[in-house]
Amino acid sequence: MTLLTLESVSVAYGSQTILKDLNLDVEKGQLLSLLGPSGCGKTTTLRLIAGFLEAKEGTFRFAGDDYTRKPVNKRNFGIVFQSYALFPHMSVFDNVAFGLRMRKTKETDVKSRVKRILEVVSLGGFETRFPKELSGGQRQRVAIARALVIEPDLLLFDEPLSNLDANLRSGMRVEIRRIQQELGITTLYVSHDQEECFSISDRVAVMNKGLIEQIDRPETIFKYPATEFVARFIGFHNFLNFTERAESEGVISLRAGEHLFTAVANPGTTRPGALKGAIRPDDLVVAAEDRSGPGVIGSLPGIVKVSTYLGRSYQYVVETALGNFTANQEMEKPFYSGQSVTLRFPPDKLVLVD
Amino acid sequence: MREKHFGLGLFSLLVFVFLLGPLLIIFATSFEPGIVLQFPPDGFSFRWYEQIFKVEGFLRTFKTSIAISLLGNVFALLFGIPAAYALSRSSFRGKELINGLFLSPILIPGIVLGFTLMKYLIVVYHLPMYAGLLIGHTVIMLPFIVRVVASSLSTFDFAIEEAALSLGAGRMSAFFKVVLPNIRSGIIASMLIAFLESFNNIDISVYMTGPGVSTLPIEMLTYVENHFDPTIAAISVLLMVLTGVLMLVIERLMGLSQFTRR
Ligand SMILES: Nc1ncnc2c1ncn2[C@@H]1O[C@H](COP(=O)(O)OP(=O)(O)OP(=O)(O)O)[C@@H](O)[C@H]1O
Ligand SMILES: [Mg+2]
Numbered sequence: 060m061t062l063l064t065l066e067s068v069s070v071a072y073g074s075q076t077i078l079k080d081l082n083l084d085v086e087k088g089q090l091l092s093l094l095g096p097s098g099c100g101k102t103t104t105l106r107l108i109a110g111f112l113e114a115k116e117g118t119f120r121f122a123g124d125d126y127t128r129k130p131v132n133k134r135n136f137g138i139v140f141q142s143y144a145l146f147p148h149m150s151v152f153d154n155v156a157f158g159l160r161m162r163k164t165k166e167t168d169v170k171s172r173v174k175r176i177l178e179v180v181s182l183g184g185f186e187t188r189f190p191k192e193l194s195g196g197q198r199q200r201v202a203i204a205r206a207l208v209i210e211p212d213l214l215l216f217d218e219p220l221s222n223l224d225a226n227l228r229s230g231m232r233v234e235i236r237r238i239q240q241e242l243g244i245t246t247l248y249v250s251h252d253q254e255e256c257f258s259i260s261d262r263v264a265v266m267n268k269g270l271i272e273q274i275d276r277p278e279t280i281f282k283y284p285a286t287e288f289v290a291r292f293i294g295f296h297n298f299l300n301f302t303e304r305a306e307s308e309g310v311i312s313l314r315a316g317e318h319l320f321t322a323v324a325n326p327g328t329t330r331p332g333a334l335k336g337a338i339r340p341d342d343l344v345v346a347a348e349d350r351s352g353p354g355v356i357g358s359l360p361g362i363v364k365v366s367t368y369l370g371r372s373y374q375y376v377v378e379t380a381l382g383n384f385t386a387n388q389e390m391e392k393p394f395y396s397g398q399s400v401t402l403r404f405p406p407d408k409l410v411l412v413d
Numbered sequence: 414m415r416e417k418h419f420g421l422g423l424f425s426l427l428v429f430v431f432l433l434g435p436l437l438i439i440f441a442t443s444f445e446p447g448i449v450l451q452f453p454p455d456g457f458s459f460r461w462y463e464q465i466f467k468v469e470g471f472l473r474t475f476k477t478s479i480a481i482s483l484l485g486n487v488f489a490l491l492f493g494i495p496a497a498y499a500l501s502r503s504s505f506r507g508k509e510l511i512n513g514l515f516l517s518p519i520l521i522p523g524i525v526l527g528f529t530l531m532k533y534l535i536v537v538y539h540l541p542m543y544a545g546l547l548i549g550h551t552v553i554m555l556p557f558i559v560r561v562v563a564s565s566l567s568t569f570d571f572a573i574e575e576a577a578l579s580l581g582a583g584r585m586s587a588f589f590k591v592v593l594p595n596i597r598s599g600i601i602a603s604m605l606i607a608f609l610e611s612f613n614n615i616d617i618s619v620y621m622t623g624p625g626v627s628t629l630p631i632e633m634l635t636y637v638e639n640h641f642d643p644t645i646a647a648i649s650v651l652l653m654v655l656t657g658v659l660m661l662v663i664e665r666l667m668g669l670s671q672f673t674r675r
């Protein structure tokens with residue numbers, strides 16, 4: 060069931076349009092994350108949904124109601140800010156109790172609910188501490204507890220882990236996912252860290268310049284990016300421009316200049332007319348020079364320009380008639396710079412993007 | 414290197430002498446036992462400190478000054494805090510203009526401002542002197558309130574206010590429950606600075622005082638015109654002590670706020 064819908068929403072700061080004609084659906088109980096480079100409008104989208112920003116055009120529907128002009132404090136959404144935004148002058152207990160007290164909850168209920176939620180975030184016994192007496196991770200959990208205790212209809216996170224160190228980050232990531240699933244609470248999660256997004260989301264929306272380029276399950280996006288932008292963003296560093304494409308019996312034949320390639324028909328190749336191929340450096344195979352002559356399908360001769368040792372593998376930049384390609388490969392004896400090699404494009408690893 | 418440090422030290426010393434010298438002289442002369450203001454004093458007595466309380470005008474105008482400065486302070490806060498908040502929170506067209514408007518009383522010479530206020534408030538609109546004084550002092554305190562409060566708001570994380578809103582607080586209660594407590598030291602500091610500015614003010618007050626209505630600094634001015642005895646030194650010392658104590662409090666507040674800010 061769709062809980063939240065943005066219908067061709069536009070947002071502008073002054074004359075600068077940040078979001079243009081944005082559409083988004085979020086299913087009830089799911090965790091959807093917004094992923095994208097800095098400045099693409101993730102925070103703006105989140106703030107729009109939270110109610111801090113008003114849409115210039117378009118409609119925001121929530122559970123069937125029009126929320127476009129509904130004030131922030133009437134939305135019943137829990138928000139976890141990047142800076143945590145705890146109330147510095149209040150104890151952990153008062154921080155968490157704030158939302159309940161605003162709702163005029165009976166003080167005995169406040170006590171029991173705060174206590175219960177602090178246990179959920181493993182912070183029992185911290186009630187009398189002040190925010191400045193807590194570690195970053197603990198503050199983060201107070202912020203989550205404060206947002207959860209009001210039993211929000213929607214939970215919003217804006218880069219909640221970016222102020223934590225790497226260790227804590229992966230721990231908190233699991234924690235957030237656990238709590239979210241335990242309580243079955245619909246969640247919108249903003250991050251520019253793809254690993255973070257992929258690991259906790261039911262669905263990921265990749266944004267670029269105020270538009271959603273692709274919205275899918277993490278596995279789908281990872282394997283089958285829909286656009287060149289998404290492909291680049293998730294690590295497809297190699298692109299090929301084809302001039303012809305023909306499809307028959309589950310195999311797509313492609314031509315770039317005098318070179319021929321094939322791709323196995325899969326969700327990444329179904330875009331009709333797409334003529335741009337993408338492949339990850341890890342999937343591109345570098346082989347010794349193939350002297351059997353040109354025309355072997357899926358191969359491309361080239362010369363190693365740069366060879367870099369990455370520890371587990373070697374990284375090569377190979378110059379070809381179709382441009383430079385980057386390939387990572389584990390091997391005993393590396394190719395050297397200047398060596399003639401052949402690049403092989405496995406048909407099941409090549410995807411076609413818009 | 415040493416040479417340079419020595420020169421710098423000497424220079425600092427001179428500055429200190431230059432700044433503190435007159436204060437020390439006033440301090441010393443206030444204990445003069447005789448009737449002539451002179452330095453060095455001839456002996457030591459509290460005679461002129463006692464004298465302060467015998468001059469009826471001092472006590473009366475002291476009360477007036479306190480009343481005007483405190484009441485004006487309240488008004489300046491009522492206007493100044495919302496103004497500072499609006500200026501820090503939002504960006505709108507003409508913001509710089511408004512900002513300039515609030516700071517202008519510092520930039521316009523007091524003599525001009527005082528004269529203008531008198532001309533309009535007293536002469537044209539026939540307001541009572543006290544009302545004129547109050548308005549004048551509110552006006553000169555306003556820039557200090559706006560400045561200092563805005564500077565503490567500039568380090569305030571407005572996400573905290575947004576958090577309060579998202580948790581169901583209305584704009585007002587978010588402001589009073591979350592914003593205000595976190596800029597409290599800035600507000601107190603602004604009140605004290607403004608209070609000092611108002612309490613010591615002469616150039617505005619001078620236009621709106623007259624028979625029966627006066628402030629302490631004006632009364633002191635009148636007093637030295639007629640008497641040249643050490644009373645004035647004694648009362649100056651008391652005012653310096655008051656100022657010093659307030660400055661200390663401000664320093665502590667602003668200094669402490671550096672630590673309480675996360
Ligand atoms: N208050 C503002 N006034 C004007 N422009 C703004 C404002 N806030 C954001 N922008 C602009 O809107 C665009 C989108 O900003 P937004 O904060 O949504 O990006 P983001 O995707 O969250 O990026 P990041 O990953 O860096 O947080 C940016 O180009 C930014 O410069
Ligand atoms: Mg952001």
